Amino acid sequence: MHILQWFKKNQTLFKSLFLITVAVIVLSEVLSLSKTISIQQLQSIFASLSVGRVSMMAVIGLLCVVPMIGYDVVLNRILDQHLPKRYLLETSWMINSLNNLAGFGGLISIGLRSQFYGKDKKGKDIAKALSKIFIYLMFGLSMLSLIGLLLLVFGPASPFLQQYWIWLLGGSLYFPIVYLLSLSQKNDYLGNMQQKDRLLLIATSFFEWVGVFTAFASVGWLMGLSFDVWQLLPLFIAASLIGIVSMIPGELGTFDIMMIMGMTAFNVPRESVVVWLLLFRLFYYVIPFLIGVALFSKNIGVSFNQRFAGLPKELCLEIAHKIEVFLLYFTGTMLVLSATIPDAFDQIKWLAQLNPIRLNFILQYPSIILGYMFIVAGRGISARVMRAYFPTLFLIAATIVYAFIGGFRISTMLFLILLFVIMVVSKSELYRKQIVYAWEALTIDGLLIGALTILYIVIGVYNMPHLNHHPHQHSMDFLLFPSEKMWLHGFIAIMVVACAMLLFARYLMGSKHQIGVEAPLDTINQVLTTYGGNSDSHLVYLKDKQVFFYPDVQAPEVFFQFSTINNKCLVMGDPSGNTARFPEAIQAFIEEMDQWHYLPVFYETSEEIVLLLHEFGYDFIKFGEKALVDLSTFTLSGKRMKGQRALNNKITKEGFTFEVLQPPFSTNHLSVLRDVSDKWLDGRKEKGFSLGFYSETYLNQAPVAVVRNQAGRIVAFASFMPTYQDTSASIDLMRYDPELAPSGTMDYLFIQLFTYFQIAGKETFDLGMAPLANVGTFRSSFIQERIAYLIYNFGSHFYSFEGLRDYKQKYAAVWQPRYTLYSRDSWIGYVMIALLLVDNKPINRS
Known part of the structure; x- marks a missing residue:
């Protein structure tokens, strides 16, 4: 019993x-x-x-x-x-x-x-x-x-x-x-x-x-x-x-x-x-x-x-997908090489054993075409785009027929059948609605396709008549072609397949779908008024970025503002709105981007958002530090502020005054502000995206602090940057007239602003980012941060980053780190190039 x-x-x-x-x-x-x-x-x-x-x-x-x-x-x-x-x-x-x-x-x-x-x-x-x-x-x-x-x-x-x-x-x-x-x-x-x-x-x-x-x-x-x-x-x-x-x-x-x-x-x-x-x-x-x-x-x-709650299946499908992509690229490369250097597969034993598809040289033309098409198909499958499924199955089926014609080998059949089965089994991994050909993918495919094409051209040169009897030829006689005519046929095939590849890639891309909508000001106001925002939220009024609303545009609680370059959606700052919904909003945003094959890059984010995004598998680098002035303790008294105190008193005695103008502004005011801005720019192009630029629509969204000279003319101004928080204040656009504003005018303007916001009951004043502050400057810094420093510093001529930090250091009591987060599928070099491009793209001055 x-x-x-x-x-x-x-x-x-x-x-x-x-x-x-x-x-x-x-x-x-x-x-x-x-x-x-x-x-x-x-x-x-x-x-x-x-x-x-x-x-x-x-x-x-x-x-x-x-x-x-x-x-x-x-x-x-x-x-x-x-x-x-x-x-x-x-x-x-x-x-x-x-x-x-x-x-x-x-x-x-x-x-x-x-x-x-x-x-x-x-x-x-x-x-x-x-x-x-x-x-x-x-x-x-x-x-x-x-x-x-x-x-x-x-x-x-x-x-x-x-x-x-x-x-x-x-x-x-x-x-x-x-x-x-x-x-x-x-x-x-x-x-x-x-x-x-x-x-x-x-x-x-x-x-x-x-x-x-x-x-x-x-x-x-x-x-x-x-x-x-x-x-x-x-x-x-x-x-x-x-x-x-x-x-x-x-x-x-x-x-x-x-x-x-x-x-x-x-x-x-x-x-x-x-x-x-x-x-x-x-x-x-x-x-x-x-x-x-x-x-x-x-x-x-x-x-x-x-x-085990579905984990083994997900793992197996992921592994099958990786194997599938590798086999497609590998098969395509071997097909091209078998047509390019066919004798090498007879003379070099390990290369012959490596080749899964062994065919007769007489079938050179389709081998080149199929090989290059396999590489494009591999990119489509790697991108997990649904449109690649049936064309890839057709390519495999065509290769099976091709293998029968070229001489049946059971190993070849088994390999192609295996590839076909893996394709069918891992179909669920193909879920994206389009492919956006990323710079990273173009680099990999360009190097591979370029290397194969260059190899073919080099072989053509090697087979030229006046080189036929060189002594070194005996060591590499597998590079010899049966005839120049045969080589020419293959070269024509490469030209033909280049067009076919472009058409195939264009088919995989589909009609490019853009995520997000133009910034609807009423909806933006609704979110910020109801739930609040952060020091970057106000940049949405520049209208140079797209906006993604969560859960939807009809009843939004959270929004992201971003610009798209290539396959990278560059998100400016932290999300805005209901902070309790941030985790699910971030997940919905990433999933929506992923479905259309875009990779979000989160720019100048706080530590709180870094922790959330790191759970989604994002890598991050420190991108700079935000300078904060403690208004509760700020004073011009004491030895440390002796220089600023003297400068403030000097400009006051010269008859300069501080004033805060409330919107909407008159045409005359806007004309004067534009004139000051243009003189300050002195022909330089304005930056957008993460910085405010002169736009009448943008300026009319918040008050503007101005400095007037003895004659009452505006010689400097700073636009308010609403933080949508009770304890913090900030500004964005700062401009002065180099001809009329004396040296130290901007320090005077800052000191007056600190006093103004102290009276208004604010606790901190946000001086904004100091990009690349303490980033990649140490020997032990992450290699990604050092690359970021080199690319961004080399590519930007608008600011002296070191000088900007030194200037803000005079007033800042606290430095808060800011980070850039990017998908592991992105290369940091291309992420930095995308940020440079979006920061310097043409702006809309409406």
Whole structure:
């Protein structure tokens, strides 16, 4: 009793051990089967057979396995189960194909059927149902044994066949004896079955064994061999009976020896019989068995995947996708190289072994075209774009046809079929609606395609007549072409394929979809008024960026402002709005970008957002520091502020005054402010994106602080930057007239602003970013930060970054770091170039 309870308690463990055991048996059978099949022999056989005949053998072999599904239909009817048809078909095929080759007297069949069909049933009920099915498995062979026996008795049977009459007699007795026992309604293990189920099992067994014989005879007929079907049938039945009694998996050995001896006696050449048996095993056992193994792996994988919350499937699909991309690029490269330096694949052994597709040089033209197209397809699959799926399948199918024409090789076929299967299995990885050809991708593909093309041109130069007799030529004679005409044909193919590649790439790109909308000011005001914002939120009024609203534009709570360069969406600052919704808003934004193959780059973000984005797999670099003035402690008193105090007093005594103007501004005011701005710029182009530029629409969104001279003329101004926070203040656009404003005017303006906001009750004043402050300047700095420093500092001539930090240092009490975050699929060099371009793109001064 205790033993029984222990078995029940560890039932799951025993089921797992059984599946592992089956997997080990399957693996061992694959290894033993590989020893009986010669790859070289198969290649020579297939080379002598037409594609049509080989295809017919494969189709007939698969069709002859189908009747066995009837066993499982009846089994589930007895168990009163209504399983999904697809599940029943897959599991039935798997069980029967595995049992055919590695059945061990039906033990695997019984075990697997218990595993897949008896999960919710009692062990006793399963045993009863399986025993009823099991006794009918041999009915078909028994019926055929009777037919074979009659052929021996009444037909012109050869003396060789006569010796097996006892086997045929014994086999024919199985059906009537067992059938009579099964009619009993008292025996739950053999009888007690409905008549329609009994008849269906008899029919299934009969057609199963007719199918086995049909598959065998069809192979011989398609090989063009001459034989007598009525002599073949008794021999085949007797050999099958002896093989089954031996309980050798798939009847390996026993069946083969008998068939070779018998067919040789019928004047069929021994070599032809060996090939016949080889093809029969391949198409009736091996191919269905491999499909069964795939289904077996799938079913085990489903259980394993459910146990670990779907992680194994995601991991496997990701690995399959990486392998798929590699194989596409690898195949494309090898196809081009095989047409470019064909002799190298004959002379260099390791290169020949590396090449998965070995074709004749005469087919140079399509090899070049297919090779380059595979590279473009690899980019589409790498980008996970749905539009690449069917063209890539077509390319693989075209290459399969091409391989048949160029000389059939089983290794080539297996490689292409594997690639095709991986494509189909990993289809779910293709979810994007378009491809945006990133600079990183263009660099990789450009280098690869450029290298292959340059190699071809170099070979053309190497084959020029005046170089034909150089001494060094003997060391690299694999670079020689049969003729200049052949090389020219290949070069023309490269020119043709260049156009085809552009068309293919353009198809994959589709009609470019732009994320986000133009900034609707009313909606922006609604979000900022309701939920607040940050010191960068006000830049949205520049209207030089797109806006993404979350959850939608009708009822927004959060928005992102960004500009797009290539495939990079450069997000300015932190998101604005309801901070409680930031995590889900960031996720929705990234997912929307990802669907259209854009990569967000988050520019000048705070530490809080860095922590959120790092969970999404983003890398980050420190991009600078934001200077904050502590207004609660700010004063001009003391030794440290002696210079600023003297400067402020000097400008005040000279009659300069400070004033804050409220919007909307008059035309006269705007004209004066524009004049000051233009003089300050002195012909330089304004920067946008992360900095305010002169725009009347933008200036009218907030107050402007101005400095007037003795005559009341505005000589300097600073536009307010609303922070949408109660305790903080900031400014954006700062300009002065170099002719009218004395030295120190901007310091005077800052000091007056500090006093103004102190009175208004603000606690901090945001002086803005000091880009690249303390970034990449240390020997231990991250390499990404050092690259960023070099590129951004070299590419920007608008500010002296070091001088900007030194100036702000006079007032800043606190420095807050700011970061740039980018996807790991982006290269930091290209991220910095994108930031430079977006910072310096033409601005709209509306």
